[in-house]
Amino acid sequence: MRTSDKHQKIIQAAIKVLANKGFFNARISDIAKEAQVADGTIYLYFNNKYDILITLFEEEIGKIIVLVKQLIEKETDPKIMLEIFALQHIKMMEEKKELAEVLQVELRQSNKFMKEYRNTKFIEYIDIVSHIIHLGQEKNIFRKDLLPGVAKRAFFGALDEMSRLWILSSSHRYTIEQSANQIVDIFLYGMTEKT
Amino acid sequence: MRTSDKHQKIIQAAIKVLANKGFFNARISDIAKEAQVADGTIYLYFNNKYDILITLFEEEIGKIIVLVKQLIEKETDPKIMLEIFALQHIKMMEEKKELAEVLQVELRQSNKFMKEYRNTKFIEYIDIVSHIIHLGQEKNIFRKDLLPGVAKRAFFGALDEMSRLWILSSSHRYTIEQSANQIVDIFLYGMTEKT
Amino acid sequence: MRTSDKHQKIIQAAIKVLANKGFFNARISDIAKEAQVADGTIYLYFNNKYDILITLFEEEIGKIIVLVKQLIEKETDPKIMLEIFALQHIKMMEEKKELAEVLQVELRQSNKFMKEYRNTKFIEYIDIVSHIIHLGQEKNIFRKDLLPGVAKRAFFGALDEMSRLWILSSSHRYTIEQSANQIVDIFLYGMTEKT
Amino acid sequence: MRTSDKHQKIIQAAIKVLANKGFFNARISDIAKEAQVADGTIYLYFNNKYDILITLFEEEIGKIIVLVKQLIEKETDPKIMLEIFALQHIKMMEEKKELAEVLQVELRQSNKFMKEYRNTKFIEYIDIVSHIIHLGQEKNIFRKDLLPGVAKRAFFGALDEMSRLWILSSSHRYTIEQSANQIVDIFLYGMTEKT
DNA sequence: GATGAATGAGCTTTCATTCAT
DNA sequence: GATGAATGAAAGCTCATTCAT
Secondary structure (H helix, E strand, O other), rough: OOOOHHHHHHHHHHHHHHHOOOOOOHHHHHHHHHHHOOOHHHHHOOOOOHHHHHHHHHHHHHHHHHHHHHHHHHHHHHHHHHHHHHHHHHHHHHHHHHHHHHHHHHHHHHHHHOOOOOHHHHHHHHHHHHHHHHHHHHOOOOOOOOOOOHHHHHHHHHHHHHHHHHHOOOOOOOOHHHHHHHHHHHHHHHEOOOO | OOOOOHHHHHHHHHHHHHHHOEEEEEEEEHHHHOOOOOOOHHHOOOHHHHHHHHHHHHHHHHHHHHHHHHHHHHHOOOHHHHHHHHHHHHHHHHHHHHHHHHOOOOOOOHHHOOOOOOHHHHHHHHHHHHHEEEEEOOOEEEEOOOOOHHHHHHHHHHHHHHHHHHHHHOOOOHHHHHHHHHHHHHHHHHHOOOO | OOOHHHHHHHHHHHHEEEEEEHHOOHHHHHHHHOOOOOHHHHHOOOOOOHHHHHHHHHHHHHHHHHHHHHHHHOOOOOOHHHHHHHHHHHHHHHHOOHHHHHHHHHHHHHHHHOOOOOOHHHHHHHHHHHHHHHHHHHHHOOOOOOOOHHHHHHHHHHHHHHHHHHOOOOOOOHHHHHHHHOOOOOOOOEEOOOO | OHHHHHHHHHHHHHHHHHHHHOOOOHHHHHHHHOOOOOHHHHHHOOOOOHHHHHHHHHHHHHHHHHHHHHHHHHHHHHHHHHHHHHHHHHHHHHHOOHEEEEHHHHHHHHHOOOOOOOOOHHHHHHHHHHHHHHHHHHHHOOOOOEEEEEEEEHHHHHHHHHHHHHHOOOOOOHHHHHHHHHHHHHHHHHHEOOO
């Protein structure tokens, strides 16, 4: 009946199990047990184990993209947009710790075992940064000599590595906001002491 | 013994195979075939499949650390040290593409399936950046308000994400040197247009 | 009830599906779809998958027996009776090709997977030949030295193997009537050249 | 070491298990247990379950063909050749009861589940009869109006159905020789009483 | 030390059957 | 009576690891 009910239960269970065990060590029966359904039920909603992972990617990243875009749309200042993106990205890591773990680990290796899968949603997410940088350059706020392809990757990578730390270590010396602000600050003004 | 011919042959074969298939999809027999030894021979040199991966990590990252430290020791300017680290990191990605792939992908998920494994070598590598930043702060070249734990992760993450791009996409718009320089430049001086 | 609409629809669907896929490769859901009923509905009319096959055997062979007996009853000459049986048997193969396939293939292996099932209807069918031969012997038309158990099997086997050919190969060099007549002719007068 | 050893053990075990349970009900583990090897060992010698069956067909029918051809080659009289074929065929059924069961049942349905498999060995076996009939016609011993395609099928079918009886029922009223002779006799001289 | 045949535990997936609606 | 979502047992096959040679 409420089809989406089971679909969602399985996705959420998969996030939990995959975060703990990783894709290859996770058993379908683990996910089924976590979702409180029979093993076979999973195959009524997904074609196979990979399909769970891919669907999980698409849907969850999709939600994040929508959210981030909404928040950014209200702004006009690229600097603030970057701040919002950064804060939002790291925040998400804490609020959805398990999802974040899955995305960080499994997303990265997904092209290793799913040759044909082109992760367009992920690219769409990163390109949000791309757009902000372009905008900043147009508005003469960001340097014109920035290589857009490099800058977006650098910014995203910085945030992402920071997030990994946040996920893996249990005790933190700084708040999320501090970390996000620091990274944005570095990217905007550099690490060099103004003399 | 530890520099035994077979030991090295197996490690190098493992790098090749793991880069192509990933840890879980790689078969011991694949590695054995690539190394031109019998399956059983691998167990004369390694305890199990995980042990190959861990040994590979330790030894190969160890080599890189030695190399990078040597290059940096000669310098005194933290800015140039960062440049060297950046260039060296990205260069390594191209020169040892397969090793880079293994490190990027398998290293990240290793704690998922090897619960007890603490990746000290990797931390040692990142801490090279840490030291440089500290040095820069002491010399009043870098801002004092930099959170060292955050800055090092940000810098490493930026480089690493850039490298992933380099590994995964076949055609590149910029040279390695350009990319490395750009990242260092951003981290030193920021993305903001000087007015 | 037993002539219920659904009962018949399922049997006919089963014949079609089993002919194409064989008992073990056929899915209950295949039969249900073909019969345009829900999977569960099948279990309102049959106890289980085997029961469909057995019921199918009994009912369809039953129909054939009634038909053949009707045709033969009108005759008195055992030779012509054999001719009728032969023609009817092979004809049935063409007219009900799918049923014929199921009977030829599944019937033969049925005792393999349904240990307790004694296929009495099938024996009843073959015994029609038995009766004809007996009659011929009584009337001094057939040789007395015929071993009835052997002769009936030989005759039925000859027809049946011929039919298999008819079912499996698409192009035929001879008409059904030719084939049936030839077999009857051989059984009546032998293959030896009269000198 | 003695590779053929295990190969043969598995084939012989498969014959036994398949004869009792049929292909679909037979488990790989049943065959493995019967062959006294591990489940996995079977996959060192065969690609999959189907491959066991096909190899079994090819090898065992191949042996029979060689044997029958040897026996027939010594003869020149087509009548006696037919006798030899008949006797040999039915004899084989008794001596290798389990193999016979597998061939009778699984061979017939094999094209149902192995679409691509063309059973050339089986055709080669039946064509031995074909050749004998041709020879008999050339020598003016057999009637010229025999349709070779029909006659060979009829003869083989008669023998085969007879054999099935022999395999399935435990008590027999006639000896093998009697049955074989009777069938040859019918095919040579017909069932009709000579007046 | 080196080999590779043998092992067997373990996992994904299928599908006959059930039962709440 | 009819449905079809849900169940969960069961089996083919893989592959890390062992060990006799």
